[in-house]
Amino acid sequence: MSKPKVGLYWCASCGGCEEAVVDLGEDILAVVEAVDLSFWPVALDFKRTDVEAMADGELAVTFINGAIRNSEQFEMVEKLRQKSQLIVAFGSCAHLGGIPGLANVANREAILKEAYSNVPSVVNDNGTSPQESTEVKEGTLTLPALWNTVKTLDQVIAVDYYLPGCPPPVKLIKNAVMAILSGKLPEKGAVLAPDNALCDECPHRDSKPEKLTIKEFKRPSQIKVDPEQCLLAQGLLCLGSITRAGCEAACVKANMPCTGCMGPTSHVKDYGAKALSALMSVIEAKEAGEIETMLKNVVDPVGTFYRYSLPASNMHRRYDLAGERGDKR
Amino acid sequence: MSDKSTNKTAFEPRIVAFFCNWCTYTGADLAGTSRMVYAPNARVIRVMCSGRIDPQFIVAAFRSGADGVLIGGCHPGDCHYQEGNYKALRRFTMLQRLLDDLGIDKRRLRLEWISASEGDRVQKVMNQMTADIKALGPLKLEPMAFAGIGLSIEADIAVAAEGGA
Numbered sequence: 020m021s022k023p024k025v026g027l028y029w030c031a032s033c034g035g036c037e038e039a040v041v042d043l044g045e046d047i048l049a050v051v052e053a054v055d056l057s058f059w060p061v062a063l064d065f066k067r068t069d070v071e072a073m074a075d076g077e078l079a080v081t082f083i084n085g086a087i088r089n090s091e092q093f094e095m096v097e098k099l100r101q102k103s104q105l106i107v108a109f110g111s112c113a114h115l116g117g118i119p120g121l122a123n124v125a126n127r128e129a130i131l132k133e134a135y136s137n138v139p140s141v142v143n144d145n146g147t148s149p150q151e152s153t154e155v156k157e158g159t160l161t162l163p164a165l166w167n168t169v170k171t172l173d174q175v176i177a178v179d180y181y182l183p184g185c186p187p188p189v190k191l192i193k194n195a196v197m198a199i200l201s202g203k204l205p206e207k208g209a210v211l212a213p214d215n216a217l218c219d220e221c222p223h224r225d226s227k228p229e230k231l232t233i234k235e236f237k238r239p240s241q242i243k244v245d246p247e248q249c250l251l252a253q254g255l256l257c258l259g260s261i262t263r264a265g266c267e268a269a270c271v272k273a274n275m276p277c278t279g280c281m282g283p284t285s286h287v288k289d290y291g292a293k294a295l296s297a298l299m300s301v302i303e304a305k306e307a308g309e310i311e312t313m314l315k316n317v318v319d320p321v322g323t324f325y326r327y328s329l330p331a332s333n334m335h336r337r338y339d340l341a342g343e344r345g346d347k348r
Numbered sequence: 349m350s351d352k353s354t355n356k357t358a359f360e361p362r363i364v365a366f367f368c369n370w371c372t373y374t375g376a377d378l379a380g381t382s383r384m385v386y387a388p389n390a391r392v393i394r395v396m397c398s399g400r401i402d403p404q405f406i407v408a409a410f411r412s413g414a415d416g417v418l419i420g421g422c423h424p425g426d427c428h429y430q431e432g433n434y435k436a437l438r439r440f441t442m443l444q445r446l447l448d449d450l451g452i453d454k455r456r457l458r459l460e461w462i463s464a465s466e467g468d469r470v471q472k473v474m475n476q477m478t479a480d481i482k483a484l485g486p487l488k489l490e491p492m493a494f495a496g497i498g499l500s501i502e503a504d505i506a507v508a509a510e511g512g513a
Contacts (some may be wrong), residue, residue: 124449292403295446299438305424305431310441320446333407338489339451 020136023079023200026058026070027109028099030085030092031119036110037061037084038188046193053200054079057266058099067095073102080105080199082182086112086119086330087170091163094254100176105209111185111280114171114210115290116330118185120169123329123336124321127167167341171331181210185280185327188266210263214284217259218279220269223249232303236316244274251276256323261287261294280327289333291325300326361481363390363411365418365474368398371463372420378467387472387478390418398422398459403443406457410447412488416456416481418473422462433461449458454481456487467479 029037043050057078058065080316087093100106111117122130135141135148153160167257172178182195195211198204206209218224229247237254244250250257250271257276259268270277283290304310317323325332367373374396379386395401398421406417419440421433440459448454458477462469 082418157400252424285402289404289407291446292407292443296403296439299442300435301440304438305434307437307441310438310469314442314445317442320442324446329439333411334447334450334452335487337449337451338487 022053022055024057024077025054026078026099026103026122027056027061028058028083028095029061030083030096030113030172032085032110032112032117034061035186036112037186039110039189039192040082042189042191044190044216046259050196065346068290069101070095070098075101076104080107081107082107083172084109084113084186087172087175088115088119088122088166088168089163090166091196093175096176102143105179105199106172107180107182107199108172109182110187111282111327113178113181114181114183114331115282115328116169116171117327118279120171120252120330120348121236121322121326122169124335124340126340127165129340131165168336169330174330179203180206183212183263183281185209185265188269190267191265191338210285212263212265215264216284216338217262217264217266217268217271217281221249221259221271222262222343223247225272226252228252231301233301234303238316239275242348246274250274256298256317257295258324261290261297278326279324282328282331291321291332291334294324295320317334358405359416359423359482360484361389361478361486362413363416363418363474363477363481364414365390365392365420366398366401367392368393368400368421368422368428368432369396371422371426372398372460372470374464375420375462375466376470378464379470380467382467384467385469386474389478389481390474393479397427397432397486398436399427399429400433401436403439406443410452410456411485413489415484415487416458416477418477419457419459420462420470420473421459423463435455453484455484485505 027040041047042275056063058070058081080098081099083096083099083106085092087096108114112119131148134142136146149162151162151164157247180195182191184191191212198211218227221330226247231252233251233254235254236256239255242253244255251260255276257271258279259271259277262277262279263281264282279290279294280285287293302310302313321329331335367376373392376392391430398419401419401434409417419436421436422428426431427433437459444454444457447457460475
C-alpha cells in the first residue's frame, strides 16, 4: 500500500506554524516515514500546478495555516479542499482569524495607506501602491486582490478539524497526526485539543485564592512577577480561565499572562465577549467612576479580548469601516 | 421579528431588553398594569439578575438584527443577589468601550437601574432609547451562523473580480 499523501499550506500567517512542524524535531522522521509529503511549498519545491495535477481527494489530509485575506489564498484553499479528503485548520489564524484578523478594525484602503505611505520608515514620494494588474512592455503583470475583511478558514471552505494555538503545541500536532494515521478521529468539526480551561493544567492553579478579586490591572512591565503565584491574582490580565488547555501553560511558566491563542472551549460561542465577562466579574470596583479609572489600564479592549478571534466573533469586523460593498461582516 | 425597512423615515428600531426579574421586569409589569403607553420597540427578555447577562448575549443580539440593547437592573445596593448589578455595570462599561472601537455607537447599548416601583421610568427609558436609535438609524449587521461556514464571501469575490479598489 502506498503511503498516505499529506499537504501543508500557508495563507495569512507569520510562518510560526511551519516552525511548529519543524519543532517536531526527530519525530518528523517518523512522520516522513509514515506519510508522503506531497505539497509543502514553504519547505520543498512545489508549485500550484502540482496541486492542479492531483486527482480529487488524492491528498489524505492537508494542514492549512493562516487566515484568508486575498484572492490567491482563497483560490489555493479551494483547490486544496477539492484535492484533500481532510482539511485541518492549523493554528490560531486558520482557526479563529488570529493576529492578522485584527486587521478587521480597519479596511483595505486604510491598510494600504498605512503600509505604503504613513509608516515613518517608508519613503514613497510617487505614491506607489500595489496594483492588481500592471501593463509593462512584456505584457500584463498581476497581483492577488487584497480583501477588505480577513476571514477564518472555515468561513471560506469546509474544515474537518481544528488544531488551535499560536503555534499549535508540538504534543497536539503529534497526537493529531497519530489520530489521522490510525483513523481514530473524533467527530468532524472537533478541535483536536483538550476541552477544559487552561487553569486546569496551570502550575499556579493551587495558588489561586478562593475568592479572587482584583483592585488594579497591571501590565507585565509594571510589576515584578512572583513566579509561584496565580498571575491573575497578581493583577495581570491573564485569560487562562476562558482559554482552552493544551499548551501546558507555556506563557504562564515564562511569567507572561495567557493571551488566549488556543481560543475558547466548546462551551463558549464568542471568545472575546466571554473573556471580557469573566475578567470584569473579578474586579473589586463598584462605583461607575471607580470602574472607569480601574479599566484605564486595559488600553485596547479589542486587541485584549479578541486578540486571536476577531474574524470568528459575532462582531467579525469594525462595522463602520466595512464599506458600501455589502461586505459588512 | 419583522423585516427591517431600509427606508429611514419608516425605520422602527428593534431593541432587545434584558430586564432583571426582581426590579426592572417587575417595574415593566407595573408600567403595563398601570396602562402606561410607551414605544413598543423593545422585546423584553427576563433574566434572574442583570449579573446573569453574559456579554455574549449582547453581541449575539446585535448580530441577530438588534439595533439596540437595553439592560435593566436593580439600583446599586438593591441587588437581590447582593452584587450582580455591579458585575453588570463593569461588563457594560468595558463592552461599551469595546463596541465603540468596533464602530458601534455607544448609545446602542444602554444600562438603566429601574426599581420595581418605577413603572414611569420604564416608560421614559423605552421612549428615549427608541427615539435615540431612530435618530442613529438601523444597524445593519448581517446574520451570521455561530459555527462552520456561516459567511458568504460573495462580496469579496465580487470585489476581486472587479479588480478591487
